[in-house]
Amino acid sequence: MGETDKDDLISIIEEEDPETNIPTTLPMMPVRDVVIFTDMLLPLFVGREKSVNAIEEAIGKDRYLFVATQVDPNIENPKAEEIYRIGTVSRILRMLKLPDGRVKALVQGIAKAKISKYLRKRSLFRVKIEIIEEPESSVVDLEAEALMRNVREYSEKILTLRGEYTNEVGSILSSIDDPGRLADLVASNLRLKIDEAQTIIEIIDPIQRLKKVNDLLFREVELSAMQAKIQSEVKDEISKSQKDYFLREQVRAIHRELGELDERTQEIEEYKAKIKRARMPQEAKAEAEKQLRRLEQMHPDSAEASVVRTYLDWMVELPWKKSTTDVIDMKKAKAVLDADHYGLEKIKDRILEYLSVRKLNPDTKGPILCFVGPPGVGKTSLGRAIANAMKRKFVRISLGGIRDEAEIRGHRRTYIGALPGRIIQGLKQAGSNNPVFMMDEIDKLGADFRGDPSSALLEALDPEQNGEFSDHYLNLSFDLSKVMFILTANISDTIPSALLDRMEVINLSGYTEEEKKIIAQTHLVPRQVKENGIKPRQIRFSEGAVLQVIREYTCEAGLRNLERELGSLCRKIARRIAEGEKGPFQVTRQSLEKYLGPPKYYPELDKEESQVGLSTGLAWTQVGGEVLYVEASIINGKGEMILTGQLGEVMQESARAAMSYARFNIGEFGVKDEIFENRDIHIHVPAGAIPKDGPSAGIAMATALISALTGRAVNKDVAMTGEITLRGRVLPIGGLKEKALGALRAGITTVIIPEKNKPDLVEIPRNVKRKITFIPVKNMDQVIDIALEPAPPKKAPKAKKKAAIRKKS
Template identity: 75%
Template sequence: MGETDKDDLIKMIDEDENDTNFPEIMPLMPVRDVVIFTDMLLPLFVGREKSVRAVEEAVREDGFLLLVTQKDPNIENPGQDEMFRIGTVSKVLRMLKLPDGRVKALVQGIAKAKILDFVRRKSVYRVKIERIIELPLKEISIEIQALMRIVRENSEKIMAFRGELTGDVGSILEGINDPGKLADLVASSLRLKIEESQQLLEIIDPVKRLKKVNELLSKEVQLSAMQAKIQSDVKEEISKSQRDYYLREQMRAINKELGDNDERSQELSSYRKKIKRCKMSKEAEQEAEKQLKRLEMMHADSAEASVIRTYLDWLVELPWSKSTKDVINIKHAKKVLDTDHYGLDNIKDRILEYLSVRKLNLKMKGPILCFVGPPGVGKTSLGKAIATAMKRKFVRISLGGIRDEAEIRGHRRTYIGALPGRILNGLKQCGTNNPVFMMDEIDKVGADFRGDPSAALLEALDPEQNFAFSDHYLNLAFDLSKVMFVLTANLTDTIPSALLDRMEVINLSGYTSEEKKIIAETFLFPRQIKENGISTKKLSISSEAMQQIITEYTSEAGLRNLEREIGTICRKVARKIAEGEKGTFHISKKNLQKFLGVPKFIPEMDQEDSQIGLSTGLAWTQVGGEVLYVEAALFVGKGELIITGQLGEVMQESARAAVSYARANLSLFGLEENIFDNTDVHIHVPAGAIPKDGPSAGIAMATALISVLINKPVNKFVAMTGEITLRGRVLPIGGLKEKALGALRAGIKTIIIPEKNIKDLTEIPQNVKRKIKFVTVKQMNDVLPLAIEGFNADDLQHKKNKKA
């Protein structure tokens, strides 16, 4: 191309091409990533098959070709709606075929044109065009001359920033006196977006186009100036850092000659002293010395040095050999436990047994206790009481909702901001390696793509392995065998079996109303009085009122809501005192509603009378035991079974088993064999918004159904629990103590239980046994006479013998 293309193959030819004639129909070639301006000379590498044909066709005819920019450069074969409508008629000055089939063409922009119609679309785009003619300016005013001068100066500034300014560029800019040509020349050299370049191309008025170019130039000048400033600042900062480094090294050499230690030497010396003082394991000490040598060889301000400092800080601050001395006095420990907790004798006995063994064998491994029970029964506070009794440090972390394994084991040091897991973090905070370490909500740990935290706990909670617990951050063995781990959970169902196997599970049931009353008067009421700033002389609650709060304002296994209600009374009294009301306040049954409003719970059964088709079952939930009502109804149909109440699969199967038992024994109840042929059965468990599952409501469902069939009511004071089989056997269930406490709160007098659950009666408090009669059964035939009023057991036996 020679002199025609001496400035990177992109130039403007300062010739007036307005007189050039070209046809109305010509080939079209879409181009991407560039907008062609008039008088612009540009080499194009053409690779697309359709574009190659367009260039060849243009060369065969008269050399004219319409170049139009496509809207999306990623589209390989753009359609007519994917190209801009205004482009540039160009002349193919030279074409060269390359060996790979591509074409290299040198084109020059001639004039702007608008596409009127697509004549052909298949092999090559051919379009009918309309030339866009710019009207020449009659006179170039002083304002336009000033604008042109500003554009020239800004263009030279940008060229200077880029290092592209030469004498030829300046002379070319000075030699153009037409505003439109100057705007096109500058626009072609700017690094504009496709949309901005196309917008400039479509501006017909040369003065408006020049003004738009000036706006874009001003913005580019500011950006280039800022870029140059940033580069200069960075260069100065690098130079400053290098200078500081040399000066620091000189200072170090001077201090060494004078015998003075600098800060860096003091830091390294401090780390060495701490490493020796903390008495870490041999492996850990070797790693610490290794990292200290690396730190000594590094620049003090480097990023890697900061990472090593953090690692060394963790190594020297962990309690490798720091332990608190156990003060084990069994009588004192029992006193501490009794002071903070009422009841819970089994749990207290297990804790005292551990302390006794610990006193006799100082080298015993710490047990892994897991307190399981409903909320508010004192699981977390028991852990604090153990630490107080042994005079150990207490650490508590909550595992509820944790889904990242790194929360337990930490992150690798290769990650930015890496830290050890919660276990080592807790030990660092307490400063000893033998604290009472409580992990709350172990049953609410989840798993996702970041790993399974419960699997990471396996090593920490195994006494045979945790003497060499490895955290990802430290990557060293740390001894956890002296730690006493205490875990809490509401249910064991969601705890993985491998993890559950490593724990000693201790169940905490709910409290009876008598126990609640004693706890409220002994612990809760004095605490709330103190927290609300009231003296015992100002406020008192009668024993009857306290019992009413327990039975009519709360219904829970634990004590949280009870303490809230007592706190509500204290706050209302505190307000009266703050408002200047004199005298003492005594809360009795008569004025209790003034402080707490109407009762929230009715202690008696929900049903007023014994009803046909309504039986009472017992449920065991994570918040304690509750009564569960089961309804049954019969109506004309096609022998279908309808089950409602948001029941789980196991409970639905129990319902089907109950119906099958009833259908198989119709003759025993004096019913026709074909009664179900034209009758639908509907079994419903109220509180339909609450999911329910489990097999223990089987006999309750069967009782409700048989009650409807024989048209006799179920005793409202009798509750039952047990799994039913097709042959009417009653199988054992779980959670009997919790269910019994729930039945007591609901006013139940008799509970029917499976015979194989008789062993669980030893766990039920004596005061509960005095108020509730427990009856054991083997068969469904034993249940019906107890539960259904007016049911004749002798008649049932007679029919059974007669059938046999």
Template identity: 70%
Template sequence: MAETDKDDLISLIQDDEGEIDIPDELPLLPVRDVVIFTDMLLPLFIGREKSVIAMEAAVEHDKLLFLATQKDPTIENPDPDEIYPVGTVGRILRMLKLPDGRLKALVQGISKAKIIKYTQKKNSYRVKIELIKEQAAEIISLESEALMRNVREQCEKILALRGEMTGEVGSILDNIEDPGKLADLVASNLRLKTEDAQVLLELTDPIQRLNKINEFLSKEVELSAVQAKIQSDVRDEISKSQRDYYLREQVRAIHKELGESDEKTHEFEDYTKRIKQAKMPKDAEKEALKQLKRLQLMHMDSSEASISRTYLDWLVEMPWSKSSKDYINIKNAQTILNKEHFGLSKIKDRILEYLSVRKLNPKMKGPILCFVGPPGVGKTSLGQAIAKAMKRKFVRISLGGLRDEAEIRGHRRTYIGALPGRIIQGLKQCGTNNPVFMMDEIDKIGSDYRGDPSSALLEVLDPEQNVAFSDHYLNMSFDLSKVMFILTANLTDTIPSALMDRMEIISIPGYTEEEKKIIAEKYLLPRQIKENGLHSGKSLTISPNAMDEIITGYTSEAGLRNLERELGTICRKVARKKAEGKKGGVTVTRTNLEKYLGVTKFIPEMDQEESQIGLATGLAWTQVGGEVLYVEASLLPGKGELIITGQLGEIMQESARAALSFARANMDTFHIDKEFFESRDIHIHVPAGAIPKDGPSAGIAMATALISAMTEAPVNKYVAMTGEITLRGRVLPIGGLKEKALGALRAGIQTIIIPEKNKKDLAEIPKNVKKKIKFIPVKQMDKVLAIALEAVKPKPKKKKTGKPKK
């Protein structure tokens, strides 16, 4: 590799050393980023293998070689078409071999030449050359003289602007009478682009070269003048800063002599420094400096000064440009999610998909995810796991019971004790502008005369708008587009539709008994053992049968909180025994479980009921998961009135009326007398009367209970059902099938009747649930009754027959 050191200033040989015999074939040395002119001395560093061979070949013969410039300096081994054909024959004056194997040489340009052809290309290049003779100027014309004088004057201007002009340089320029030599001297010292220098080298007419040099010199004069002005301005600014510093020091000394406090000056300097370090946007920095000037004019102990200080503290401590660097490793993130949470494969896949896209496109706007599910299923801890996987800060705020819009947007500074909203407070607390920001219980936001917080959240949770979120206290926009917002809710019913539209809903269902057992053994029990000071799993062992009994007999929930509490109760009782001196481990079995937890709290529903007339099992979906819902129907002497009890909502009452109308419309099918309804009242009751209930999905259960009571056919106790009924007996689809199925599993149900249109939802139900429960899709009420009623089955409807074909 041939490299040039441009800082070692090129000089020229002024005297002739006699004629040099130049052969027509020479070794070729390609050089980078420099064009060599005649009479130019140039230090070179040679490291490329071909270049080293060429140098050694030249030294062994007459120390002559041909120097040509590469068109592209980045190419390590240039081909012949990547080297300029016009170059300079050079003579090696001195050569030194360096310890690293490179060569350092001093080369002098002798004569211009051009490549005729390449005679060797294998180990190093050898070329056949033809010398280029310049047009001699025997008599210097008036134009040539003027050009030469102009070149000298411009050179002197440039050197004067740079502060490098000396008498020796001036005399060298004056003593050169040959136009070509003057042009080569100036060209070799100008900071020209390689392409421009090559153009000059290839010009054989000295006058043309001088004209071209004049153009370059004019541009260089302008650049040198601007550079000199910039340096002068910088020196003036430094002088002004030094003067200001000197004056401030004098003022400080005067204050010190007078015994006056200088806290105000220190405070001003501190705020100025912090404002610059905060790297705010221009409008925020402008406002901060404006407030700082106002603070300077105030008395230090005034209330207004205190308000200004608080405001400035918020401005300088906000993470305007401070971000956590994302370390996204998909395998590592998957490991963290699996370690922190069992199951939830669909949710984990969605999170890993987002992280994958984020890795490929770091500038993408963060999604607004909303985890919806019963309490205790791990919604909040899932957000923490996401932050851990991305190595971001985690911020959590609870929105439950929030009624004031100012909690989101902040209060205006005109109010006493004003503060920013909880979004800005959370960002300041974590110290970065791209945390994982979790908002818990978004379905429990309220509203009153102070405003609607959910409306204020519309701007926060809109990726197109939150790039310029405006807080009332800061009174300027803050970019929230880098924040990853995660929200949690138990139900979506109470979330405003405009807010729902901005979020991606991810449902987190309850856990099956098998999943609870695995989670309890792997996560909950080891954690409780550690927290209660038992230190080792050998201190306490819970048998599989005992764990099953704890799950079914002492807890009844979709989540895991009560299960962990019961395990904590056992651990505390064992810890007491240990503290009292008991040695050895403790084993909890189904037999001795009552010693630790007392009597069973929840008896499975199937242990309480047998197949009865007028008692159907429905399914309900609440914010704490799926539950079985018993519907009772009784016939009383009366005048055909419908009595509905059990604190049912309007929709459920309408379902009861629709069920009764269906039964009356099909009296013939079920062998019911027409006078039946005139002499009897019908009472429909849904137990747990203290709990409000509503929704259309109990329609077919109500119809089954009614028809069971009328026909005296018992309803199979192992069959549950869910679906909306129409007057014509059609079964319409419902929601929350997975949660209802889990509730049915806990109650010991073996068969669930579902609407035909909910058949697609069976894909979401775990395989172990489908092994234990049989799901039967139906379209009409006739099939529901055929499955649910044990003794009497309805007669099939007679089909209308057309006229016989002839």
């Protein structure tokens, strides 16, 4: 409104006497959120059809309009009984029609009136009114004067606290001497509720009305003072979040005025649609709808609202009923497994058996398979191959080092930043409730004050219980019966027995030399050639070079180090190509040392000749089977036994058992018992920095000891494994396949095994059996006959001494 408009408005107000000639029949307009007092000047936006008709009729006559407040502001078309009967006769000073059909009107309250009768209610309200005359008092008594002063002071306090007080406002308040006018002026500027403002306008007596306004002013002063105190405590600064809140509230108000859905309503509707699409079980759906109702009642920016939103996001995104369809073609599945993995026939047969059962009975529960074997033999990649063969999603999580039970079962929602456990997270990541779920390093779970994760896995990995797996975050049951769980471990000893009982353990022993060669030629070499940017025609590996890398540059059950060495070779060639040399490059046995340096392993280093007191045992480790050399010497002393090489308690007991067996049978070996009186027996196992334990080296220790006592050399081509008793019996051991592969890598041709391990020879690959002769034995007499060479001739000791001198020099 410009300056000219203001001057015109003031002149209109001053020139006309507002209370003269007010008709008794007027058009009536109900208003929603405001009560108009006498002398109050107010702009109104009018959009309802009846109200627009009422304004147009008033403009067409004498500009008088009766304005009354409706009881419920949310009613669009109020009835007569839903409108207060006491209102204000107003005069329309300005009217402007807007392009959207609404009307903007500037009205001024003229006089208080009461509806006596409704004359018309259809197209507009037309009413018959009675003007309410206020009693006039010519003299203002002392009580009224004090009351008016009190109201003025309270008004000035409120305006000062709000920062709206000016000298002009103070002059206006001081100039009003009429109690009724003062009450109406103050009430019209107070932030009153509709029912409070209507109560004031309905009080006819000016003094009583002023008392009511005084009471409301006192309450408002207290509220404003408290608000000012709070604002001063926060240093009158509004944080960014508060600014965002106010802006969002304004945007929501604008949306409500325009009749559009605001962001909050839209969010609630979206959640409702997502809950419907998620196809949850009835229990989960009821919980989600309950949390959604809570969210509707919360402030959108509160911390609790964000917690509920996160929970609902997890609920609607979990694959409650989403499953992938198994595509099981047995021939194709076998082809996929053979293409990705060479060897491992037993494991692949077990997988194909499962797929066959799954094809015949789709409702069967998912098995819990556990692949146990040394690193680098393909346990994790087998899981991917199974998923590819079944066309299922694949999820992998590593359990190594996890010590918190909540990592498996999730955190309670009461914790800040709470999330579901890794199983539920993996299912959300997969997007289906029947993926192939691989849990790596199950043997490396820990436990501390935060709980035992392996115990939390008991429910998930039990086919009889996991149909109702409970996650702490969801606090609901989730069906895991369709999930195919595959676990991997290097050793099964550290897996808790209760957890191990729920799994079907499949052992992966490692690869033979021939298998490694084929895998290197078909998988590793092409992959490394491609990763290092070399074209296949630029490089060629000879078969002898690959074999030499396997024998002399690696010593492992798996393939990781072999791939590293092949990668190193390819990088050397890649550098030569990048420097401008032209290929093709031939990698042969002769050029291998130039690229990789001298050999790292010499398998036949200790097999140069058969020696007295040196036997070859076989050990099982987490990385596969290895040969274990045992040395025994007889030195001057007091009949004591010395054990070195960082031997564990069980291995020390095996050494003592071997010693007792040798002493008990000393006569059979042609040695006098007096030898133990002034001699010490020293048994040493090389690689002293590596801890060693277990009973399977018992017969190797006994053989080395008897060799040292009798002077008979131990055959360099014979290795042995087995536990010894005091009476010389040979007891069975474990890990025969791994030990056999370790013997093959060391160039051993004969392996002595316990008689009771004879059935385990079925698991030994045929090509290993062709190269190694396995001899089952029942007692130490048989071991000595096989392992010890015949006694040397009488002059052998001098020759042996000279040989020892030459070796020392």
